[in-house]
Amino acid sequence: MRPGGPGGRRMVNILVTGGCGFIGSHFIRHLLAVQPDVQIVNLDALTYAGNPENVADCAADPRYTFIRADVAERSEVEPVVAEGRFDALVNFAAESHVDRSIVDARPVIRTNVVGAQVLLDLALRHRVGRMVQVSTDEVYGVVLRDETPATEKHRLRPNNPYAASKAAADLLARAYFRTYRLPVVVTRCCNNYGPNQFPEKLLALAITRALDDRPLPLYGDGLHRREWVHVSDHCRAIELVLRKGTPGEVYNVGGVNEHANIEMLERVLDILGKPRSLIQHVEDRRGHDRRYAIDATKTREALGWASEVPFEDGLRATVEWYRQHHAWWETATKKTGG
Secondary structure, eight states: OOOBOGGGOBOEEEEEETTTSHHHHHHHHHHHHHOTTEEEEEEEOOOTTOOGGGGGGGTTOTTEEEEEOOTTOHHHHHHHHHHHOOSEEEEOOOOOOHHHHHHOOHHHIIIIIIHHHHHHHHHHHTTOSOEEEEEEGGGGOOOOTTSOOBOTTSOOOOOSHHHHHHHHHHHHHHHHHHHHOOOEEEEEEOEEESTTOOTTSHHHHHHHHHHTTOOEEEETTSOOEEEEEEHHHHHHHHHHHHHHOOTTOEEEEOOOOEEEHHHHHHHHHHHHTOOGGGEEEEOOOTTOOSBOOBOOHHHHHHHOOOOOSOHHHHHHHHHHHHHHOHHHHHHHHHTTTO
């Protein structure tokens, strides 16, 4: 028997993989806040970007359990899935930094492709009620300024090893649905921002360097364009997909707040009252996609999702969080020598 919730209600058991990372940790806190009958197991390998401090406030909650394991190691993950009798599995586990994938693609293939295959296989074998594979808009590749944003039917054209690994996982999810009828759903989101993001990503790196009056590196001319959504809005979308998404379908999350990278850095510097001269143009990244843009009409109309955090408010709050949590990001930065 599964444990009972308040008033004898049945607890909903959810396995979250990669829950000590940026988005995964926010998703766990979101579920614990809005679903009193949820029981969460957080499985994370605690690589350099997986930080137990991100979920430290969850540790005392009896509905939360942490297990250290590597999603690409079936022998580590299968006992957890077999014993958990999970209603759902949400996979955030990923090596997500494009620069690292260009230097060495092996870790991203291992975690993002092999890890996804292991989870899909175990979800099928142990009859997990539903799986959500969390993906990225990068799988669509470049969307030119004169092109309409990519819908879920847009062809996949990944242009770097990270994006290719996520596209491969998406296609594996599709194959497991079509071949085995595994109830898996894929989400593809634009750039996230918010507290706890590891300071190697564009915005977090810019904020932390600006706070220390250090140069802000910017690839090329800085006119590469991205869409931005607050991590809390992304987590609400994933919860909706988990509850109401149609198995076998893909749901885009985003379609708002498109800005050039240089504009993002200028906004950070303006908020902090720092000179824009801190921006330092560096040699462009190989295979650097000029623009991503997605159409989230399907997610809005089918699931009722909409972005709720005003961009300017969310950005200012994010900058303030890093200002007040210097020790957190300083420790994180030391892990990578940044």
